[in-house]
Amino acid sequence: MSKLKVLSFAVSADGFGAGADQSLENPVGVNGTDLMSWFHPTRTFNKHVLGSDSGETGPDDDIARMGFENIGAWILGRNMFGPIRGPWPDDSWKGWWGDNPPYHVPVFVLTNYSRDSFEMEGGTTFHFVTGGIEEALDQAKHAAAGKDVRLGGGVATIRAYLAAGLVDEMHLAFVPALLGHGEALFSGLDLKALGYDMTRSQTTPNAMHLFIGKR
């Protein structure tokens, strides 16, 4: 059965899933790249995001690779798609990732402002959903055709899906870093009360990985 999964989502020790003040220069917010310290060295990051053959294998890479297995569609919040707020000024912004984004499947972007779908190289098509998180999930599951849907983020989007009890599984990578401020992933959310439990954990030199499932 198709599941909605948050995978390879990094959280700082003080609880932030993104830095503050996202901008064109800081896609993950100020100091947000500190969150990627476990992911950037992996072969999976190098292969899927940079298109290179370098990078390390090992437990972090094994876990990162799971983030791309059996994924038939993605859902992204609008801020994860880009730094633009409000109505689209034009169609020129096509994401942070260049001509060949690392998705290679349909990607559903949550937004309050409609925009036509468009296709990129490598099989990624961006669709824009104005009807809310449940409609985006319906469309993504339909597009995924039995495979899983990966909820990419950012923090506000994950919180919305968690609060609605729509996330089936999460893998969070807690990294040894302090951000001080930013977007807090758990603040005001009681994961246990929402029906979530830790199913497995694994520490590596770079992170404490938690695997969380819905009861």
Add this chain to the structure above:
Amino acid sequence: MSKLKVLSFAVSADGFGAGADQSLENPVGVNGTDLMSWFHPTRTFNKHVLGSDSGETGPDDDIARMGFENIGAWILGRNMFGPIRGPWPDDSWKGWWGDNPPYHVPVFVLTNYSRDSFEMEGGTTFHFVTGGIEEALDQAKHAAAGKDVRLGGGVATIRAYLAAGLVDEMHLAFVPALLGHGEALFSGLDLKALGYDMTRSQTTPNAMHLFIGKR
């Protein structure tokens, strides 16, 4: 120079330093013992808290042992001393730890209600400070006579000392557990803005240890 240190303080992945609803039966709050999963197996816990020779050596034990090195006094919040709230009904409550508490030095308990000091077996003397966190720190540093002061907790007490910029060093053990709700250690505190940085980190199979210092 004598420092104020938070040592071996455990935090759940979702950011709680204690469970909710502390009581005589749940000194660390409901499910709070989940926070001790890294500490309970160590030889240090067995030696210092249980008075036994069992327990495991290894990296967690090496780190736990630092929690008892060069400590000349402790500071505890009242809730860490006991489950009683409001005025002391009598002098019968002498802490959670039996006749020979694991401190063996003067312990300063923050409270709004004065009470006479008393001595336990093994060198632990409990003093009660009604003048606030700075007065407790002054008294503890004086008693420590050049050694460090360990700030034992709980969460509200650590937050008060952090907000005042009085903590010099922290070792936090992030454990792979979800509490759902409880006492959030960082909520609303910006450690970076308060002058704190991570100085070192170490993961073990049971925890992600962060060492934090004041700039």
